[in-house]
Amino acid sequence: xxSFGVCSWLxxxxxxxxxxxRLGFIYASFIGLGSPLxxxxxxxxxxxxxxxxxxxxxxxxxxxxx
Numbered sequence: 001x002x003s004f005g006v007c008s009w010l011x012x013x014x015x016x017x018x019x020x021x022r023l024g025f026i027y028a029s030f031i032g033l034g035s036p037l038x039x040x041x042x043x044x045x046x047x048x049x050x051x052x053x054x055x056x057x058x059x060x061x062x063x064x065x066x
Contacts, residue, residue: 004044
C-alpha cells in the first residue's frame, strides 16, 4: 500500500512531528464521523498532481526587472 505523504507534508509545513499530524487526523475522524478522511483524500490527490497547481516563480535579479 502506498501513502500519499499528506501527513509528512503537512508536518513539514507546520514544523511539527508527523506522528502528531497523524493522531490529529485520527482524532478528527472519530469526532467528525469520518469527514476528515475526505479532506485527507483531497489533499492526497492535490499532492499527487501538484505539478498542475504550481506556478513557476521567476527570480528577479535587479530592481529594473520589475
